[in-house]
Amino acid sequence: MQETQKLELQYNKEGKIYSPLGKRYKVATPEEIIRQKFVCTLVNSYKYNLEQMQEEVKTQKGKNAARADIVIWKSPKDKQDKNPPLIIVECKADTIRISEGDYAQGESYARLTNAPFFVTHNNYETRFWRVIKDKMPGFTQEIANIPENNASDKEIDKLLKDLVVFKEDEFAKILWECHCHIRDNDKFDPTKAFDEIAKILFMKVYVERKLIKGEADNKFTIEYVKEAEKYNPNYLEWLFNETKKEFAKDQIFIDNEKIELKNATIYKIIERLQIYNLSNTSSDIKGVAFEKFLGQTFRGELGQFFTPRPIVEFMIEMINPQENEVSCDPASGSGGFLIRIFSKVRELIQQDIIKQYEAYKQSIVKDINNITDIEAKKLTSKKNELEKQLETDTQGTRLFKLSNHCIYGTDANDRMARTSKMNMIMHGDGHGGIHHHDGLLNINGIFENRFDIILTNPPFGSNVRKENTIRAEDAQTYLNNNGEVSYTEEKKEQIENYYKTYGKETYQNAQRKILDNIGKPIASLFALKPNLESDKTEHLFINRCLDLLKPGVEWESFCQKVCLIRQMQNMCESL
Incomplete structure (x- = not known):
């Protein structure tokens, strides 16, 4: 034939x-x-x-x-x-x-x-x-x-009936149903149940990435899993290990982490999720639904309070972040502020790309209803040139810079840091600058006099005790015998990249602030502003925010904004 x-x-x-x-x-x-x-x-x-x-x-x-x-x-x-x-x-x-x-x-x-x-x-x-x-x-x-x-x-x-994309409410509902099934069937507490559903979600994302790249078989279906287990009884463990390799650079999972659910529970969740296409679901729908799920899980069950979305959006509009501005949240929680900054600036870049293309089109096209071949070639060339700037995985593009050099956050709670990374991945990207680390201490690109924007909901109502001291493991480097900032061989490439990004002397000075104060109370790092108390966590975070900002912020104006935002949040939480 x-x-x-x-x-x-x-x-x-x-x-x-x-x-x-x-x-x-x-x-x-x-x-x-x-x-x-x-x-x-x-x-x-x-x-x-x-x-x-x-x-x-x-x-x-x-x-x-x-x-x-x-x-x-x-x-x-x-x-x-x-x-x-x-x-x-x-x-x-x-x-x-x-x-x-x-x-x-x-x-x-x-x-x-x-x-x-x-x-x-x-x-x-x-x-x-x-x-x-x-x-x-x-x-x-x-x-x-x-x-x-x-x-x-x-x-x-x-x-x-094949893979379909989620609608926002549907996705949030299904996540919650899976979460409840884990709690009921495996008797895990809400936080542990959340960790397990997150593992399975990322396992699904991994399989869908393979499908997009041309792999023939959808390995995330109950039929495929049951068939695969005939030849490999530990198929689900193997699939999760492959998922960990896929996300290794993102530091979402630790090396020896495993799915700790009963197989029957995993089967039930796979069966519930298998018809949906997570990769093709828009980042807006996926992200909002994931946030709803987080709200149900953490706010209602654990007492973890996230800044209400209307407050976040109000603050973003008030700050009006722009391209090339560097932003940080030193108590990032679920990543709400950073996600909105990323989305807002990405939208500005997209609008600018359109504006540039349309302006170029008007400048070269004499008759819009009768475009010549020469004009068409120029338009195509310009379009291809502009579109490259919207690629997130190509170094040097505008979106790559936004994702990798303009968004930073940290949270002392490992679950929250991981959740923040997941949340940002669901929303499109920008998760590379998120760390599990004490927000009061320097790490990666988070150090003094560096940021154009600080948006945060600092931890309120707790105290920093004297025994909360700076540890050697809080630094990414160490001091050699000559008192110079150095690093282990396995961290060589990573630290050298930090040197290139932030400047060697600047980065070493940021690390010295930890290395020169090992064993001392964390509060001793700060020359506190007037009326701030050294044992109040929120006071130290306010001081930290001011230190992180580039010089020029007025103390009184900053405090007034913090008080206004806190009052608005209290009002939202009381409704």
Whole structure:
């Protein structure tokens, strides 16, 4: 049997891109390239024929009626008979993530044409949707994929039950149900139950990362686990060890950590989570749901009080963080302040990318309705150049800098430090600067006179006792026989990276503040501001915040803001 020829992008000598649906060469604008790439995907991956598709289809009558980018019918005959289509595809610009407005636009086209499915697509993400026709507009269901050409009703039904993304309330509810099942079945206290559900969540993230990279088998299903255990009785232990390797650099799990649940409990949780696609769930939904779960777990059960989200958002708006400003929370808790700073600045960067692209477009395009080939090439080149700045894993990009050099936090509670890292991963990234460490002491990039922004809810109501002294293990380096700051061989690369990032002399001075005071009370590090007491934790943290800030902050103004924020939080907690 002869293999079907793949559909590939075609350009002519003038640089125009061929539209197989329009049967003509078109100016290769960035937007047009996105559309033609997806046409190739529909043909090559989903097996649709060009004869059952059409581009730029009016979704309603009228001179200025909107046009759907790509429309797909069940068959060429359905298209010819002008029957309702099967799928509407809305291709969007690549400069930002697809927004809710884009989903609404795709849904509108689908409802107007009576199509049961629609797709929103750019090079960042492709999201698949099912229109619920007996519900009001806005009520859609995100699904794992669209059906392939000639899919049977049974195959479509299986598709609709396949990996789907979470809705916010649904994710939070399922996490809580899994958490309660651990407590009821294994009799763990709330904190221990939280630790165990976190391990399984990251095991699922690991498996999904493998699927994205092309691995054929979904190892996070109850069917796969039961089959794998026939050949490896310790399959779940093996899978968790592989997960630990995946997140080793993030320092989320310790080397000898294990899942301590009964196998029956793990099976139940896998069965509950297996149909959902955590990786494709937007960071906004995933992050908010994870925070709700944290609130239920820690606030209600443990007495751990997190700053209410409205207060956090108010503070972020008041501070108005900007790109390249360095931020810190020395008592980061679940990471709420740092997450909002990261999200706010990421949004500013995305908006600036759009602004730059649109300004460039206006500067070179003479007629927006008749873009020339030369103009299109310039636009594509500019788009590719700007989009690189939105990559989080490429050194030197704007988002890499934000994620790795502008967000810092620490918490003395190891569970909270781990939770903060998890929370930031759920929200998109920026977790690399989070540490399990006493917030009053220097670590990594957290030291004096360095930060543009300090946002924190310091621990209130406790005392720092005289026996709370500085230990040698609180430092990341040590003093050699000559009294010089040095380090062990295994830490050589890490410390040298710190030297490059912060400056060798600056970093060594920050470490000396610990090394020169080993055995002394932590409170002795601070020259306390007026009216602050050396044994009050919140007073030392206020002093620490001022020390961490770059010079120039007025003491009275700082205290007034701290008092205002604390009063607002007290009001929220009393409601």
